[in-house]
Amino acid sequence: MKYVDEFRNADIARAVAAEIASITDSGRHYKIMEVCGGHTHTIYRHGIKDLLPDQVELVHGPGCPVCVLPMGRVDEGIGIAERPEVIFTCFGDMMRVPGSRGNLLEVKAEGADIRMVYSPLDALRIARENPDREVVFYAIGFETTAPSTALTLQRAKKEGIENFSVFCNHVTIVPPVRALLDSPDLRLDAFIGPGHVSTVVGCRPYEFMSEDYDKPCVVAGFEPLDLLQSILMLMRQLDEGRCEVENQYSRIVPWEGNLQALKSMAEVFELRPYFEWRGLGFIAQSALKLSPAYADFDAELRYSTPGVRVADPKACQCGEVLKGVLKPPECKVFGTACTPERPLGALMVSSEGACAAYYNFGRKSFEKVEIGSK
């Protein structure tokens, strides 16, 4: 397939892997975090860890927007979806995210009108087609999906569509990374920066990582060669003692970001003072809500959501696993109170979360595999 297969070339991969190996210090252990869930997916799907030296460990970060949603926000979405006048719309992977009493798929089975959409604009179309119903869009995602929600709201306002509202759960990428960097027991050496988020925000927001925390960061694309090349760029920085923000994904990511998208976001959203992350607790200024100019479209106001907080069990140690302090089976609730069927923490929600992968495949989720002959 053109423009995809070129970035999956095994010969080039071997050459890049050999270069990484050649600058790896055999006496040192490197922990590199990929912040974004999309990168985690690529790493699993193409088996990238098998191409790296034993000394280089990839740590999966907090960047899966559905995994980090706290149970309270899922419960509140379900509360809105259960109202008889509401058509509730959301992205496909939101359907299985567990709240304290089930997920959207189960609520749909109980009779709620829940529809999967591929874009918030589809939700707006449903609102136009059903003027006698209330259509609510469950907005999730980092700065990657926030502009499309902003654009949809701008359009709804312009067209005066009154039966449409948004339950906003957009989060921002920098605050959780800063929270990780601030923790005294952090054991990470470098970061792979998120590619799609950066098409919107650019590379500048990551400069604090190298300037204030001495951690190199390379913004990377989503094909396996993109990731391998960005790991090489990070290893070169570590090898040469440099500490910078670099852009591996320059074919897509402008250094300054997408100014038009940022402008739309600035008009439609404002920062929440704080927001809860599953397994990580409350993080200041880490999420977006609708601005006063768009208050009429805010489902939180329209349905007076109570802002219930469902406490993470004290024993949940997602934060420690994320920081690289604990391995999944060392968490107190791993495999007992927290399982892929009934996840408590973010890392158990997606099958690619570190804990879910360990639950399903045991040590093989960490170990390198001897390939053998065909």
Add this chain to the structure above:
Amino acid sequence: MSEQREQRVLDALEENRRRPPKFTAPRIDMSHGAGGKATHKLIEGLLLPTLSNPALAPLTDAALIPFGDNNLALTTDSYVVRPLVFPGGSIGELAVNGTVNDLAVSGATPVGLSAALIIEEGLETEVLAHEVEAMAAAAGHAGVSIVTGDTKVVERGKGDGLYVVTTGAGVADPELSLSSASVRPGDKILCSGTLGDHGAAILIARGDLELEAEVLSDTRSLIPLVQALKETAGSGLRFMRDPTRGGVGTVLNELARDSGFGVVLWEERLPIRDVVHGACEILGIDPLYVANEGKLLAVVAPEVADGALEALRRVEGGEEAEIIGEVREEPARMVLMHTGFGGTRMIDMLVGDPLPRIC
């Protein structure tokens, strides 16, 4: 953390996994129909314990019931596809081929089919007639007749136009011993052609995605392919399945679990059409979990594998057959794929529906 403690956690998980699953969901939701883990739980946790009997227990595509000197093979399947007519086929053709294929991969020759039609009030007669003709044509092609049936009409809004339920009876070949218990390390895994064509054709035909691509469903009878394998592989033919709902990924996980061995795949050997690959790439779903309706997955002894592959490729519908992997001692009860990129990836059973990802 000590190695021993980690081992204790792993052992506890393993013990959990071996316990018969309990079905705890208060209601049935769509994930219970997707063919993956939730469907397994429904069948093994709710149906199997209550209906328990020796013919049902192996949960194969068709049950084998001793009858005189032979084994009678019996299978049933219901078809609820939307739209009724899609590129490459329609519900009537699918309903006959699907049941014929469940018999064929069980090593049985079909002797008769039944068909039940559940028709929604308001369905155009022309549409129904087209489907009955499609059923007759598919049955004729497979050399079997629809010998009994039933019709019911339900009120408007209570069905998607037409649901079809088919049951097939056949006589099992006494020479064959097809089962996950016959599989041995070193055996090769054959796939008769490209993956995911049917599921991709349906997704695109529904029109929700606004994708325009020419993908045809692969619905067809597997009898000629099975025949070719039987002739060339003989007693080296160990196991056959029809990777429909849940796809090749799910079937191979069942094989790994039931045989106790590992399954190893090579990604670059997986036959996948460019257009299916592209559609799956855009939607963020994996062709390994997408449904097929005319593909045969077979495990054969290594010494007959090359001959079996050649035989498949000579049959219509098997031209793109490949040896996609093999059975190994390790990783026991798991499926591992060597990726085209040079790494490895564990292939899990499908969890819920293959839903598109946002990230």
